[in-house]
Amino acid sequence: MDAPPTPLQPPLPPEAAVAAPVAAEAPPLQRIIKVRRDYNSWVASETMEDYALRFTPQRFRKWSEWRVANTAFGAASFLILEAVGATLLVKYGFTNAFWAIVATGLIIFLAGLPISIYAARYGVDMDLLTRGAGFGYIGSTLTSLIYASFTFIFFALEAAVMAYALDLALGIPPSWGYLVCALVVIPLVTHGVSVISRLQVWTQPLWLVMLVVPFVFVLLRDPGAFSGVLHYGGEKGVGGEFDLHLFGAALTVGIALITQMGEQADYLRFMPVQTPARRWRWWGGVLAGGPGWVFLGVVKMLGGAFLAYLAISNMVPLDRAVDPNQMYLAAYEYVFPHYGMAVAATALFVVVSQLKINVTNAYAGSLAWSNFFSRITHSHPGRVVWVVFNTLIAFMLMEMNVFQALGDVLGLYSNIAIAWVMAVVADLVINKPLGLSPPGIEFKRAHLYDINPVGVGAMALASALSITAHLGLYGEMAQAFSAVIAMGTAFVTAPLIAWATKGRYYIARGPAVAAGEGAYKPYALQQCVICERAYEGPDMAHCPAYQGPICSLCCTLDARCGDLCKPHASLSAQWSGALRWLLPRRAWPYLDTGLGHFLLLMLIIVPLLASVFGLLYHQEISALSDFTPSEPALKSGFLKAYMALLVIAGLVAWWLVLAHKSRQVAQEESNRQTHLLMREIESHRQTDEALQQAKRVAEEARHHADQANQAKSRYISAISHELRTPLNSILGYAQLMGEDSAIPPHRKQAVSVIKRGGEHLLSLIEGTLDIARIEAGKLTLNVKPMHFADCVHEMAGMFELQAAAKGLAFHFEASGNLPELVRADEKRVRQILINLLGNAIKFTVQGQVTFRLRHAREMAYIDIEDTGPGMREAELARIFEPFARGAAAGQSAEGTPGAGLGLTIAKMLTDLMGGEMTVVSTPGQGSIFRIRLFLPEVHLPAGAAKEAAVVPARRRPRGYEGPRRKLLVVDNEEPDRELLVQLLQPMGFELRTAASGHDCLDLLAAGYQPDVIFMDLAMPGIDGWETLRRVRGSGHGDIHLAIVSANAFDKGMENDAGILPEDFILKPVRHTELIAWLERRLSLTWRYDEPAEEASPAAVPPRRVLPDASQLAALQEVVSLGFYRGIMNMLAEIERQQPDTAAFVEDMRVLARQFQFEAMGRQLANQEASHEQRA
Template identity: 40%
Template sequence: MKNTHSPLLRSYHSWIANESLEDYSLRYAARSFRKWSPFIIANTALGGISFLALEAIGAAITLSHGFANAFPAILVAIVFIFIASFPIAYYSSRYNIDMDLLTRGAGFGYIGSTITSLVYATFTFIFFALEGAIMAQALLLLAGIPLVVGYLISSIVIIPITFMGVTMINRVQLVSQPVWVAMQLLPFAYILYEDPETIRRWTGFIGTQEGGSAFNILSFGSALGILFALSIQIGEQVDYLRFLPEENRKNRSAWWAAVILAGPGWILVGGLKILFGSFLAVLVISAGQPKQTALEPVHMYIQAYEYVFADPGLVLAAATIFVIISQVKINITNAYAGSLAWSNFFSRVTLYHPGRVVWLLFNIMISLLLMMLGVFDTLEVVLAIYSVIAAAWVGAIFADLAILKPLGISPSFTEFKRAYLPDFNPVGCGAMALASLAAFFVFAGFFGELAQAYAAPMAFFIALLTAVLIGVLTGGRYYIARPSVALAGPGDANVRCELCGFEYERPDMAHCTFYQRPVCSLCCSLEAHCHDMCKSPQVAVGTDFGTSTGGLRAKIAPNTFKRLVKAGGIFLALSVVVAAAILITYRLIEPDPASTHLDSSLILFGVFLALLPLLAVGTWWIVLSHESRELAERDLLISLEELEKAQNDLAANERLAAIGEVTATVSHELRNPLGTLVNSADLLRRSVTGTQAETLGELDRLQRNAWRCVKIIDDLLDFSRNYSFYAIEIELDGWVTRALADIDPALRARIVVELGSESAVLADSERLRQAFVNILNNAAQACDLATSDAPIRVATFSEGDEVVLDVTDRGIGMTDDVRRRIFEPLFSTNAFGVGLGMPLVRRIIEHMGGTVRVTSESGTGTTVQFRLPRAGAPEP
């Protein structure tokens, strides 16, 4: 019998249970939540393309490498990102999962995709910091607000909108989109109308680096490498596309339009904005402004709006309002996507999920820290390094979705639930690791300056080819850890998670072999007690892997690696928060960046260093407190299991007591009348002559039924009696031969014997015989009902530390419902049966330390196995 465990009901914070705030983070987006039209979702997804970092990137590569290299690089990047993003957008929309859940099933595995969650989270807070810095610059110019205060304002204003999730974000994007589009295009219309000569100045701009006057393969590669970092933007698009309604005949055109335009199509709008930034940067340079000013989108649009308004106040106000609207629109997307990415990362690292809202604040805090460190001033370097990792990730995913799935090597669907995924898949993990490592060596300049410029494209293609190669060589066997299990009930009905108590749609549910119950994907992700036994059934629950493997690992405390990773994550989070607070303090007391006071910085740095040991102690306190809570839960789980077992034993004993009490009464009241009835029938038979055949037949039938009543009373007494078991060592093969010699010859003639255990067991010979004969009689009855003359097979064999006695018939078999109930007392499918035979059989075998296994199929036959411990084998 399978080992089952009683679940502890998991209690989440109220905002986690409120899906209007949580937005099904870490989950499949349920149909009931996907209530918006394709237009609304596409509009929300495209609302995030307002980010002015695109203009800054276009300006940076144009001012450095000239138009002759920046323009073709932008065109190539548009084509590349569109093609690479399309399968990601399609599969996410088709299966309603976010970027991380998609990555799990697209070649990385459940744990392997944690690194990609970290990469994606990095993208969100880098771009949040860039956009926040741009917004702070606008506030400084418009209202004289210091940059530090502007950083705080640009961060805090995002929190209430993103806190409310996609419901509020939809409304904000819907209202702001027309205003943003109009303010984006208006100045360019004026510029082209009033001064078309600016196009010539733009196309003739040669840049500051050597080789910008004409197309240069080195400059082109450097510009392209920076643009490759934008390939991860598709992750933010699919964080919204997962809420698309299901495709049907009625909405097919709108659905596909949303997938294409709001998915890979983002780069069409984004590419145009990159070109806008390239154009405006040249415009600012032509006006006599320095390069650093030309890189700032605020100054770009101030220069642009000078063509629209003559009043400098209106120019500054219009440019600032446009920048603020753009930054709010994009940073609610950056913050939202970051909260999902951090949730996915920490839920697997710590097996704890405090809610998306907590990680929203954490993501904004890191972004604020980057603003304070001046991330905008190192834009080109940051994006050039990041693009290598981003390209490797996208290359591995693209290989799976666009090549391995059509070839049938990867499953046609995308599995995201922990219960069915391996921890690591070498296809994605191996490809990304190899491509990133190789590309970083190239980027470091080990293979020359030309190769260095093309490190990001090389990372993409190395990951693509490596993923395909590994997928073909492994045959795709590392995608699924075990087949999914169909859950009971109607296909369109929600299923209750037995851990948290909430109901979810079937795609979000999995069958847990540890609890033998359906659980939701989030509870499955956070389960700490099962040790993934569903994917390693041969490993006993609670096995200490550190001690079972021996060697050095046996000397390490259990769960050391997990504990260190958890502590490292918490220490990083605390350090970020403290560093941000100290940096804000420093910037507030040092408002003028031109003048620095060494004493202040050294004092605050010393404070930070002094706090680090306290943070380390606090980290371990948090980790140990969490482990103490887990230990208490585990103890409670064991106590509940013991309580459930005691309750079941008590209920069984109460049933036995009730049966015994009833049986004693029935036996006392009916045995004498039945005995009289049998004797009277026998006396009448003797007095009837041979010519009265009909009377003789009725008297025989009367006598048989009287004896059947006596047999029922005996069975009831037998079942309710507490036996003493006298276990001795029995050589099983010889015992079976002797037992078969004593049974009815007609039944013995139907039996085929295959004895091969050659082992002894500790058993009560008489009780074992009682159980064995009961099973043989059941097999004979099943064959008679099936009118089958097929033999009954009796076999013995050894399996590990168990000795098996196997009885197989080719009778009528059992349905699944009957098979599940055969051990219930008083349940019987036989019109004349009492339903005590199989419960008595199990009682006898379990008293001897064994188990009874029954496999049956209706119309095919039944196999019953007695599995007894081998004599001398160690106790489990």
């Protein structure tokens, strides 16, 4: 039959215009430039490409069923079949070889049948079939590599056989013969299946005749030539009887031929569409061109076994008897009496046979490499390039004499090959009929997940099990049946994974069909928006990046779209999702880093290189088995070469990672620029109108912003008022309760917490109000006497603890005597110090913070110096501006740089108080903030001052009675360990710490016997629960155990460590709770410091003028209620009515501001008594 017309794509016919999808209204996100269009159009030319990377359209499938079947069946000519049969005979004996060959044929036929049917029905090659049969778009990349390796391995084996024939007939050295046998195939493959089909038609009769003739002549001239083969036991004589172990080993070698079904599928995709009239012809062609080659293959393998026995009988050495040249030479000597004619016939037969198969190997390899590299690089230089590439790899293997290691190569390779093929078969014959896999074969990038765990997972699991079995990890029997393990595992796990995932990883998205239009009818012609060629519907998808139909090839080659059509189905998204499912949350930030990508790449490179070097080493050791002294040197040489290559591979891996990152950044920038360009083009249409609209919107937005700002100020002021009213009572009664001696000592801490909480809430309200006042310019000060010395010492103590918790040194240096009272706004002074000291500690990573203070001539001089990162001149110029933050703000250890108002408020407050704030900073050395404030000293009456100093005494344990107790703190966080040490060690406890469960167990094993163990739960290695179980199980039942952890959900849960809910102390630790637990568990009797005697308030010195008795009684009433506002209003009324009582009123105000209501009550009682005495 004549070859079909040239397969160049025709232009889009007018009648096909209705099939084009309706253009979307949204503009495309990518532009199509002419260079890109020309390149894709050139690549799409099918004259040389033979529809690589795409399905075969119906209009190209013009050959007859017989023509396609004959082309595919011609691949059965390869003489490795005879070599495999001979190898099995020599190694395992005839009985085991026979059954292994029969089993191999049966398995390949059953597995090849569904593959052949789907390839012929949907017009897809083996790679496209794998994509839609459970592996996904990128998942089939790995199988393309496996398939490509099959083609060049068998190309090398077949070409080596042909090279030996040239050496036998013409005396050409094998090295040159390898090159000739490799290069002669290239021109026969460049024009694809059209030339290959002609070659198979022309050579098929000659090959069949030359295959059958020698067997006929041997049987005619020497009927008993093969009589002894049935009892042949192999080279070691152990295979005379059926042996399950030898049978399994032979099956593992033979089953590697299952990958030949991929080459059959590559031809069957050209099978014409099945029609009712040609149904039986179609099925016959599929069976003959698909699994039908197995029948001849089984006969040829058995024939190889017979011919090998014939050669051995004619005194041919065993290592040469497995060479097809020697086999057929021994047979052709029965045909031709002259040795030279027998050699010539043998050489002719071998050359014809190997050319027929190697054109197939080269053709299939070019398809496999095209699919592999196009997905990896988004580039396709053309199928012919990969023909040459595949041939060169095969030539290198031939030079490495791979034919001598045929059994080892096929035995190892079969484990991976059968895992892949059986995963595909399981999807076709189980998943699709059961509905676990969608019907048909979807192969387009736009519609597939990059990774489908069904096929990839099944193949990976089956390969791992079978390879480890092949290496002998599970015993000799499992080693022999490693291929069966691979086959069974893949066949069973693929449906299980599909069922577990509910088949959701097959299709990422469906076709985008325009409403009311048959846009994507199965075989309607459509024009690709990029290459502008016409393709059938199954080859097209809608692309949101270009807003139009795109062919599968252009979709494959596009590297700019970023999988816009299926962002959830990309490899990076799937990989990140899988790692986030497997790894803890704290590891997530490292997943998408260069280091993470490098480690992932090295996880692939290291075992791959190890496998290659291991295979080469094993081959060399086998070749040098007679020279055992050279084994150590050879091993050392291979190891050095491996390590050197590993270093180079690491450098290359880093280069690839960095190049990928650079390309990714460049691509993102290109996308951004493209988007900006498209938006600019769109916006130029109505520039003037858009500008006017923008002005109107901006003016309206400014007006709304002003209104919102005013509303915000009103809201903050109102809510501040509403919150201050109840907060005043809270703070007042908290102070009263703190001074009340009737309150138990262990409750005073709670009262103090309430007070501090109220004060903190008050500071939050004030801070919020300050922001509103700053924006409105209405910030005022509330100046009154403040305890200056106490205040600064309190601030120093508070920040000293913060600095210590961060590992910083804190120095407080006060020069001279500090005044007890000064006149100032205490809240604002505290606010200034808190902001500056807090910033100094926050931005200082190591070193110290120094707080210097001097008071002289009514002026306070404050220096706050740190050893932080410092600031540059540009930052100093704007450091006091609102919302301005230095470069160090984003680098603070706390990770909370703040809103940028702290220094602004501090500077404004300093200015309002008549002071001055300056800053000196050196980058890399630190900063010094200097403040000068006018704080005049205040001299209050002695009694009032004493009353103001009255504070309730607190009793805290300073030790305990009895022997010294030992405590062990187990926590992986050092600050948490140190906190408990600093709390409990001053009370007399002996403390030791451990950073992990292992350290704790090591201490106990070394003989350390604590009374109490405080155990954290979340620790690396073994967690707290497991550590407690081991402590209990190691005979330390007398140790009291407690959990100190932030895992609140674990409290109260059942456990086998004997931990009760009362033994579970939550973080943050309440000191009183911890001390109470120790007292209860250890039966401690605490020792306390002697309580400070409460200073008795002195009577108010006689005043020149006192209020009337009625006013004193009214004042006494509001004081007894603790009503702060009522007290201040009453004092103001007294001062208004009796101005000469100003001194008395001022003393009372001082006490009221300090919430010393009890002291006020005693003084008022004394005043009323004085009135009564005078009366």
